[in-house]
Amino acid sequence: MSPRGSGQARQRRATLADVGRHAGVDTSVVSRVLSNDPILNIRDETRERVLASVSELGYVVNAAARSLRTARTGTIGLFIPDFANPVYAEIISGAEAAATARGYALVTGSSGASGATPQTYLDLLGQGRVDGLLLAGDALTPAVRKALDEFNLPYLLLNRKMRGSHRFVVLDDEKAAGLAVDHLVELGHTRIAHLAGPAGADTAQRRRAGYLAALKQAGLPHDPDMVIAADYTPEGGVAGMTQLMKLRSRPTAVVVSNFAAAIGALGAARASGVSVPGEVSVVTIHDSPLAEFLVPSLTAVRMPLEELGRRAVDRLLSRRFDDAVEEVVTGPIELVARRSSAPPPAGSKRKAAK
């Protein structure tokens, strides 16, 4: 392992040939026994002997040799922009479960880590280390796409649609935003703002669309001042909320597109002396174990992120490369009501009407 000191040879691992010799059969027989080749005719007694040798010698297949021979690796890669985003923890969990269930290894890497330029990870992928790729966030740059096409490497966009690509698995972000709006409408709100995500983010666009559709459905007017792009960060939420609080006629409720931004929004409201939910209700998309512990605890729309990871792996593994995959995960989306949402203040109607 050491770049220097090549010595210290690792104890040699048992090979198929070792097992064959030990059991007195050909290596091909061992291989077939281990892969349960239905064609193989072998006496039970011999099979037992082979298996005993395998376990006695501690034989484990050599992935490199198998992969060289079969041109498959049994590994799929998942690239995410940032391990710090808790959304991905759940996605990874589902993806790992699905990969494991199918006998694949899932390796996760970050496409934006310090020092890891896209080229770095492309080099790795181009070397045939994975059979397919799940790409979240902005991982599919034009350069990456070109390389994937060149390598003929199957891939699927995860939680992201992209112009010109017909291979993605996403959540029903429209519905999620709609649920948030519906909840606020039921509480009696009529002036509902939206802290949308960054302009470039495709999830943000779909949530925005869901917000607008739900407003329309409820017969509420759409005020463009009430929709503000905000980064998916606490700072983004602070900036957006601060702007909303400066409006002549303030919203009585805000649908925030992202949990981190919602934390910032709560902070900004507090800083401006605006009571939540007394003066303004806040609902966020994506729940988190922390939501319960914020002040006030945060009403959130829970998304089926594990299911998203699971479905993405399943689709990647079960489709031929050139098939289109355009799937919206149908897992349960539900609003978890907590303290940050309540009926609008008594005076708000009048205020809005003036």
Place this chain on the structure above:
Amino acid sequence: MSPRGSGQARQRRATLADVGRHAGVDTSVVSRVLSNDPILNIRDETRERVLASVSELGYVVNAAARSLRTARTGTIGLFIPDFANPVYAEIISGAEAAATARGYALVTGSSGASGATPQTYLDLLGQGRVDGLLLAGDALTPAVRKALDEFNLPYLLLNRKMRGSHRFVVLDDEKAAGLAVDHLVELGHTRIAHLAGPAGADTAQRRRAGYLAALKQAGLPHDPDMVIAADYTPEGGVAGMTQLMKLRSRPTAVVVSNFAAAIGALGAARASGVSVPGEVSVVTIHDSPLAEFLVPSLTAVRMPLEELGRRAVDRLLSRRFDDAVEEVVTGPIELVARRSSAPPPAGSKRKAAK
């Protein structure tokens, strides 16, 4: 890639032989040109021709073939218990940077994911997919250890010491806890409690030791009632803080061993009607971008997690397998003072004395 439909053969990728043919040289020459073999004597003109063919054919080395030949993979694995713990995001970031800088790929996996039993990932590792392993959390169970020894696979414990293992890279948790105590002592606190982590966690033990040492250093008595084991979760913090608030003679400050637990502790204080920092100050170990946005914002000891990841990779790659590695990362540890810590309430001296 598809388990069914094997057809749809991927376009064949260029091999060394293709490049050699294209450039009119032997494959071995191509290999040597690409690896910059200093022994190789070749005319500049020929070298250019080879390189041109490489780029024209889009040749990329086949990792499986290289790995089979060299018995090395150029990959190291990092196993963490849980992607949802934000501490690991920073560690991964540092580890990826270090691995990339050394020409290695870092693949990250979770040892505790649903469905991924230890055996599952052991099988994968045993197949020779990585040259070495970084293990965080509880990943090194006795079974795992036995297997690693059997496979002669180099590994290093990350952020964890373990009885009987002399291969680890950890942070200076004692110092971190000490800084937290020192900060509170400077503010005038004399009754400083500790929400220690779970009994089994080695980081918890070291933080506890640092807490005790700092108390002693400050000449403060150690009250066993003031040290309470608490899970590294918001719920753990709630339970621990609730217990502390019931003490006859309450602490005026609490050093919490973990950020998630600190969030729970703040919640519990609020629920009990105890003002932070008015009645009790809270300091946590590990900073987070969220600390700023909690109510009150949370004083935290910032740890060099990226450096931990970086060092672990460096040590794993530069040591021979049987060398002992016992390293405490020396990166900067610093206390970030925010609103959750303040001088003790005026009456506290009297109260403590009664």
Place this chain on the structure above:
DNA sequence: CTGAAAGCGCTTACAG
């Protein structure tokens, strides 16, 4: 049916 052989794509010791 079954065993022996070919060959996946590399790297590098070695014969010339």
Place this chain on the structure above:
DNA sequence: CTGAAAGCGCTTACAG
């Protein structure tokens, strides 16, 4: 010095 050949450890089509 340099090119050709061996061989890493598998799997599987195929000859017998």
